[in-house]
Amino acid sequence: MAGAGITLAATLLILLILAIILGNVLWHGLPSLSFRFVFSGADRDMFDVNKAGILPMLVGTASRVILMSFFVIPVGVITAIYLNEYAKPTSATTRVIRSAVNNLAGVPSIVFGLFGMGFFIHFAGGSMDRLFHPGSAEPVWNKPGILWASLTLAVMTMPLVIVATEESLKAIAPGLREASLALGATKLETVRKIVLPQALPGILTGGILAVSRAGGEVAPILFTGAAYYMAHYPQALTDQFMDLGYHVFVLSTQSPNVDQTRPILFATVLTLLLLTFTLNVVAIIIRARIRRGMRAAH
Amino acid sequence: MTSGTTHPLENADPWAGIRRGQQRRPVEWLVERAIHAISLSAIVGVFLIFIFVAREALPIVLGRATSASATQVIPLEGLDTRSPAEIQKYLGLTPEQFAALDRDAKVDLMNLKLETAKGASKDRDAAVNTLEWRYLLLPYQWSGYDKPEMIWQPVSSIHKYNIIPLLIGTLKATIVALLFAVPLSLAAAIYVSQLSSPRLKEWLKPGIELLAGIPSVVLGFFGLLIMASFLQEVFGYESRLNAFVAGIALGFAIIPVTFSIAEDALTSVPGSYVHGALALGSTRWQAAWRIVLPAAIPGVFAAVVLGFGRAVGETMVVLMASGNASIVSASLFDSTRTITATIAAELAETVFGEHHYRMLFLLGALLFGVTFLSNLVAESFIHRLKKQLEGKA
Amino acid sequence: MKLRCMKNTLLRFLTAGVLFGTLISSPAANITVKGSDTLVILAQKWAELYMAAHPGTKIQVTGGGSGVGFAALQNRATDLANASRSIKADEVAECIKSFGKRPSEYKVALDGLSVYVNAESPLKELTMEQLAMIFTGKIKNWKSVGGPDAPITVYSRENSSGTYEFFKEHVLGGKDFVSRAQTMPGTAALLQAVSKDKNGIGYGGAAYGAGAKALAIKKSDDSPAISANEETVVGGTYPIWRYLFVYVNPAVDKGEVSAYLNWMRSDAGQAVVKDIGYYPLPKPFRSDSK
Numbered sequence: 001m002a003g004a005g006i007t008l009a010a011t012l013l014i015l016l017i018l019a020i021i022l023g024n025v026l027w028h029g030l031p032s033l034s035f036r037f038v039f040s041g042a043d044r045d046m047f048d049v050n051k052a053g054i055l056p057m058l059v060g061t062a063s064r065v066i067l068m069s070f071f072v073i074p075v076g077v078i079t080a081i082y083l084n085e086y087a088k089p090t091s092a093t094t095r096v097i098r099s100a101v102n103n104l105a106g107v108p109s110i111v112f113g114l115f116g117m118g119f120f121i122h123f124a125g126g127s128m129d130r131l132f133h134p135g136s137a138e139p140v141w142n143k144p145g146i147l148w149a150s151l152t153l154a155v156m157t158m159p160l161v162i163v164a165t166e167e168s169l170k171a172i173a174p175g176l177r178e179a180s181l182a183l184g185a186t187k188l189e190t191v192r193k194i195v196l197p198q199a200l201p202g203i204l205t206g207g208i209l210a211v212s213r214a215g216g217e218v219a220p221i222l223f224t225g226a227a228y229y230m231a232h233y234p235q236a237l238t239d240q241f242m243d244l245g246y247h248v249f250v251l252s253t254q255s256p257n258v259d260q261t262r263p264i265l266f267a268t269v270l271t272l273l274l275l276t277f278t279l280n281v282v283a284i285i286i287r288a289r290i291r292r293g294m295r296a297a298h
Numbered sequence: 299m300t301s302g303t304t305h306p307l308e309n310a311d312p313w314a315g316i317r318r319g320q321q322r323r324p325v326e327w328l329v330e331r332a333i334h335a336i337s338l339s340a341i342v343g344v345f346l347i348f349i350f351v352a353r354e355a356l357p358i359v360l361g362r363a364t365s366a367s368a369t370q371v372i373p374l375e376g377l378d379t380r381s382p383a384e385i386q387k388y389l390g391l392t393p394e395q396f397a398a399l400d401r402d403a404k405v406d407l408m409n410l411k412l413e414t415a416k417g418a419s420k421d422r423d424a425a426v427n428t429l430e431w432r433y434l435l436l437p438y439q440w441s442g443y444d445k446p447e448m449i450w451q452p453v454s455s456i457h458k459y460n461i462i463p464l465l466i467g468t469l470k471a472t473i474v475a476l477l478f479a480v481p482l483s484l485a486a487a488i489y490v491s492q493l494s495s496p497r498l499k500e501w502l503k504p505g506i507e508l509l510a511g512i513p514s515v516v517l518g519f520f521g522l523l524i525m526a527s528f529l530q531e532v533f534g535y536e537s538r539l540n541a542f543v544a545g546i547a548l549g550f551a552i553i554p555v556t557f558s559i560a561e562d563a564l565t566s567v568p569g570s571y572v573h574g575a576l577a578l579g580s581t582r583w584q585a586a587w588r589i590v591l592p593a594a595i596p597g598v599f600a601a602v603v604l605g606f607g608r609a610v611g612e613t614m615v616v617l618m619a620s621g622n623a624s625i626v627s628a629s630l631f632d633s634t635r636t637i638t639a640t641i642a643a644e645l646a647e648t649v650f651g652e653h654h655y656r657m658l659f660l661l662g663a664l665l666f667g668v669t670f671l672s673n674l675v676a677e678s679f680i681h682r683l684k685k686q687l688e689g690k691a
Numbered sequence: 692m693k694l695r696c697m698k699n700t701l702l703r704f705l706t707a708g709v710l711f712g713t714l715i716s717s718p719a720a721n722i723t724v725k726g727s728d729t730l731v732i733l734a735q736k737w738a739e740l741y742m743a744a745h746p747g748t749k750i751q752v753t754g755g756g757s758g759v760g761f762a763a764l765q766n767r768a769t770d771l772a773n774a775s776r777s778i779k780a781d782e783v784a785e786c787i788k789s790f791g792k793r794p795s796e797y798k799v800a801l802d803g804l805s806v807y808v809n810a811e812s813p814l815k816e817l818t819m820e821q822l823a824m825i826f827t828g829k830i831k832n833w834k835s836v837g838g839p840d841a842p843i844t845v846y847s848r849e850n851s852s853g854t855y856e857f858f859k860e861h862v863l864g865g866k867d868f869v870s871r872a873q874t875m876p877g878t879a880a881l882l883q884a885v886s887k888d889k890n891g892i893g894y895g896g897a898a899y900g901a902g903a904k905a906l907a908i909k910k911s912d913d914s915p916a917i918s919a920n921e922e923t924v925v926g927g928t929y930p931i932w933r934y935l936f937v938y939v940n941p942a943v944d945k946g947e948v949s950a951y952l953n954w955m956r957s958d959a960g961q962a963v964v965k966d967i968g969y970y971p972l973p974k975p976f977r978s979d980s981k
Contacts, residue, residue, distance in 0.1 A: 004493055004583040010485030011494075011502060014553055020510050021520055021550075028703030046732075075339050082337030086330065093338075099677065100340040106604065106668060106673040107347060108611020110512075110638045114645070114662040118350035122650065139768055155343050162340070188326045216513025219638070220614035223645055228754040229731045231738070240753060245515045252519045252618065254728070258886075258969055259901050261879075265523075269516055280511035284504045395788050403791045407784055414780045442866055451867045453850035454859075465869070522880065529889055537844055538887050539873060619878075621873035622849070633873040643876060647758040647851035 022273070029270030030241035032263035038271065046229060046247075048257050052264050054271060059233055060146075060241030061275075064225070065211045067150035067237075068157065073207050075149060075154070076161025083162070084169040085191055105159035109219040116152030124148075147237040149225030156220055157210035164209060168202020168290050169195065202284060205286045213278035218245040228254075243258075244272045351666055354659035364427045365642075365653045366459045371415045374408050377401075423456045429653055431549055434461055445630075450624040450635070452644065452654045459657050463624035467541070467634035471616055474545020474630055480602055483553045487511040487560035492572070492586035503561065510554035514614040521547030521619030535631040539621035542630045547615045556563020556605040559676075563683055564590055565655065600679035607672035611665060615640040637661045712878055721947055722750045726760020726773030727853055729896065733800065733967045734773055737955055740963060748947055757853045764938055770948050772938040775802070775853030792941050798934040799955050801970040802896055803924035804858060805905035806931070807882060811891045814838045816907040816916035821929055824861050828869025833890065842978045845879050846893030847872040850934060854878075857933050858894050894931075897968045924970045935969065953978040 028197035032049075040053030079097070087094040125148065131138050174197060180190040218226070227240035228250060234241040248268055255261040323395075342528035357363040372380060372388055386396040387550075389407045403441070422441050426433070437446035438456060448460040483506075490502045525541045535542070567590045621633025622643065641658050648655040724734050730756035738750035740888065755763075758923045760772035778786075806822060808814055817825075817836060825843055834840045847868050848855040859865065875881040878895035885891040886902025888906045897919065907916035910930045923929035937955070939948065954960050956978040961971035975977040 003587055003601070007485040007489035007493060010465055010482045011489045011506070012558070013504075014482060014486050014506050014509065017550060017553075018512075020514065021516075024520070024524060025516075054901075075336055078333050079337040079340060082333050086333060087337070095899045097337060097340055099674075100344045103344050103670055103673045104340055104347075106607050106611075106676075108487050108613065108638060109605075110613040110663050111347065111351060111666050111669075114351050114354075114641065114659060115347045116657065117645070118347055118354050123350065139766055143768070152564060155347075158343065181358065185944040186323060186326055188329055212511060216511075216515065218513070218515045219642060222642055225416060228728045229735065231619075231735050231752055237551070239358050245513055248515050248519055249618070249876075251613065251879075252522055252876065255879040256896075258883050265519070269519055272513060273516060276511050276513055277508070280508060284507070287502075288500070390784075393789060399787070399791055405785050406793060410780045410784045410787075440867075446871075449867070449870055451850075451870070452855065454867055455865055458867070523883070530887075536842070536875065538884060538892075542838050617876065621884075622875070623873040625872050626870075634869070635874070643849045643874070644851050647756045649762065650760065 016025050024297070025266060025270050027274055029266035033270055037264070037267055038297045040052040047251075047257070047264075048259050049263055051151035051259060054244065054268055056230065056233060056242045056248065057244040057268075058271070060226075061215055061244040063234060064146055064150050064153065064243070065148065065214050067260075068214055069100075069154045069207055069211060071151060071154035072157050072161055072210055073203065076113040076158050076210075077165050077205060079158070079253055080162045080165035080169060081191060081195070084166050085187075091115045092148070101159045104155070105163075107155065107156075109217055110126065110222075111158045112220040115155070115222050116148055116220060116237050118150050120148040121224065133232060143238070144223060144240055145236075146225050146234050146241050149221045149241070153214040153217065156217070157214050160210045160213060163201060164206030164287070167287075168199045168205070171202070171290050171293055172198045178253050193297045201286050202290055203284045205290070208279050208283040210288070212276045212283065213283050215279070216245050216276045218249055221246065245269065245277075248272060312314040335544055348663075348666060351659055352663045354656055355663045358429050358653070358656050358660050361430065363429050363653050363656055365429050365459075366425050366427045371412060372408070374405065374412070377408060378403060421456055427454070428457050428459055429657070434440075434459055436460075436468055449627050450640070452657065457654065461637075461661065463626050464635055464637050464640055464661070466626055467620070467624065468610060468636040468638070470541035470630055470634050471544045471608060471620060471636055472609040474542055474547035476602065476605060478546055478549035479552045479556055479605060479609075482549075483557035483603070483605075484560050484598060484639030487557050487564055487565060488586050488591065491561050491564040492590055493582055503558075506557050507554050510552060512550070514551055514612055515618075517547050517550050518615040520550075521615060526619060533631075533676055537621060537631065537633050539619055539633055540631050541620060542632040544616045544620035544634065544636075545630070547619050548609050551612050551615055552605040552608045555608050556601040559601035560594075560598050560603055563594040563601065563680075566597070566683070566687060567593045568687065593687065594683065600676040600683070601659035603672045603676040603679065607669040608677070610672075611669050613642050617642050641665075693890055698966065711725060718818055721748055722938075722951055723769045723770045724750060724752045724773060725755060725763045726770035726771075727757040727774040727775040727935075728754040729757075729802070729853060730773040730800075733935075733964065733969065736963050736967060737978060740959075741951060741954055745950075748951070750951070751878065756851065758851075761785075761938070764794060764940065770939065770943050772950070774936045774938060775933070777934075777936060778938060786940075789828065790942060791939050795941050795944055797937045797939070797952055797956065798972060798976055799937050800935040800961075800964045801924055803919040803929055803932050804854065804894055804896060804931045805919050806892065806908065807885045807903045807905055808892050809885055810902050810904050811889050812838065812904075814906065816909055818884070818909040818912055819862060820911070821862060822908070823866070826858075826863055826868055826872070826873065826894075827866045841890045844888050844891045845869055845872040846884050846888075846891055847874050848881065848895065848923060849874050849876055854895060858931075862894075862931060864907075878911040879974050904971070921970050925973050932970075 036155040037053055038058070039053050039055055046052050083094060083097060107196050121142060121144060125139070125143065128141040129139055135279050176194055176198070177190055180194045181187070185193070221243060226243045226246040230240060248265070251261055251268060324464040329614065377385060382396070385404070386393065389404070389411070391399070437448045440456060446461045449458040450460055450463050451458040451480045486506060490499055494502060514529045521543055522539070525547060526538050529543055529546070530538050569587050571593060575589045576582070581587070616636045617639040618638060620636060622639055623633035624635040625632050641661055644654070645658050648658065695864070724738065731752060734752045738752050742748055742750055753852070757774040757776055758820065760769065760774055761782045762779060763769040764772040765782070767789065779797070783793055803930050814837065816832070821830065821836050824847060825836070826847070830836060831843060832840065834842055859868065873884065881893045881895050882903050885893045905919060907918040908930050909916045916945060917929045919929045924932045937952065939952065944952070956972060958977065961977060964971045
């Protein structure tokens, strides 16, 4: 039985690591987390403990993930619908799509950053500038901006949305579809009016997971849009933005006075963790419900 | 219908009966085509990623890029004696630019060329194209060094782009991460899937998977500010940030990956295996260790391979916690510079299309290739597991 | 019921999207500033004060690095380019190709680079030559420079930073940093590392960190050891210092832009410099505008 004890110890150790990280951040971060800190700007000085706020970073992170969901949720959901409702499970196309989705999930985040720079900024942005702003001296689209960062993140998080949506599509009792078809509804009508509403929780989970993952990612936005410091909020799709995760990086590596800025660093980390964790917990709860529903359906 | 048999509609084309009727509705047909087209976006995505990362690196792979800084110099009088076309080419101007610039500007440009040439020609390696494969992979004795070495020094009068130190660095951090994370997550997966009560499992599994909810920049921050000092005190090694610290922090990032895949694999082993073993008098642990684990071994391999892919590609953790020194050594307690951290740290200031920029894209393409392969391998392992279990069940 | 709900959500999403779309409009900034991250906070402070005094002027500041600023200058994407190093020959060439003239260079502040060691180190001073030997890896033990018998851990900055290039050019004489040097993504990380490592040595701008101390530097063996402070940096006796620059296309160096550049280099503008941790320009370099 020693083996069983070891496995239990390993499980507990992992949970302990989690607890240590969270505990540490909570312990050091909570005292400096205040209403003023969260809801004031960094327009005075982002390294000043008494003045710095993280609202610009929150706004930047929020706008890039919201913008991202506009792209990733429709495309992800439609792909999942195709895979589950339309495609023949054994066909070559289906297999290749599934394999591509799997591979996309495994591509390193920094490679998405390179891709965003090579494809979105230089290729797409460059072409748009040549088309819409010929002769303009300054690049309009051919530079890092919130649109390109969001698109890069959308490509990155697509597998999450696809997998979560598919899971909930599978949980829908086949009888519902059959009944709808038997009553004379076309396939599209069935998908739109029967399947999709039922799959809504799963789509939501996928969306939340994507937002939570993208919200904390820094590597893909390093070159595609995040700004070290900006005095104003992003006002156009082509503007750069400040970002919560990138700010954690900036504070822990570039601050002029490490000890003095430590409180705001911990408070920023805590805010970031609170956001991603809340989203994760919500997703886990919804997912658990779907799984229960799935067991009931079959 | 019993739960064991598959639904007749699941494997066959579930909509076969209605296909014919649908073809006559043009709107429906169009929408279906659109859905199909959009569903291909994942393929298009992977394809584009590869194309656009590789495209920027192509000139280096094909040997068309050069970093040699020593060039032929045309003296200032050349502006009057040489043909305009020659001068235009020498100054790297387009015909429009050449026409638009006045004489002063051209003189200025000629002078700049002279200045650059004067600054560069002192070094005996100035004429070397450091982008050739032998300089990328083999040791070379650069001017100012005592012996042949493998050096990554891209910002230098002679750009040294040897990628071996980065490969070694990446490997070191990855190996530590795997050695730390795989046994831990595998043991946890055995416990959660085989030994814990179902009630407990409902808490443990999401609990461990919460670790995946910690952004990697936070893990990097934790490694840099808290873990590094703690581990240094415990182990007493020389440099505070090193492959070991980065590897452990990296391990935190891959535990959720290896855990959930291994757990899935173990859970997918049919309950009849365990029941059979228990009926023959074995303990739950014996059943888990001797029966379930061997049956699920391809899935465990898949977990390790995917964990490897994730560790190789993780950026922020290693950027912050590894010390980023491009050292060629075997010690895990030396600082280390990984491929991902190099790209993240250096790309921002490179000039679009210049060789340093292309070099970083080459590293990116390499990274993409490695993770792509590890994904394929993992997929084939999972496929084998499924087949094996189906065949036996 | 559910369907209507979904339709409503969809509609709301669409309206939100359209609203977002219509909001796309660039702010009417008359002066844009881009470049070095070293300078971005200072530039922002300047912009704030100047805008407060001149309500008609709008100034927009973004960072990205010195190279990014020069690229933007070449593309005419910015009016002013901030830089923590002087412009390189090929960057000048690109500017000439783009607008026919060399960009004008303005020195706007001084930055003294300090060399940091752990607070526990008995060492107080080093010569420039010793520094070069330490950072290129010729000297590997503190014993050789009068310290305890312990190996030296060298901390450096990322090669994308202007600080890295400056230190390499002016202290190392263009030679490569020893490859054992740990490269830190910022001054904070570097100080943090040095303060935790009793054998560590690193360099960076004026910064504060408990556990690390700045060394006094000797130009040569027989010259006095000088520590960095306003008097020595501005007076030029401290050997490791640099100018911080603003570059501008001569064609736009008029009107508002010109007035702003003058103000930066005036006494009023230079008063801000010290708050941020840099050193003000010596009197002769300042502009005489109010």
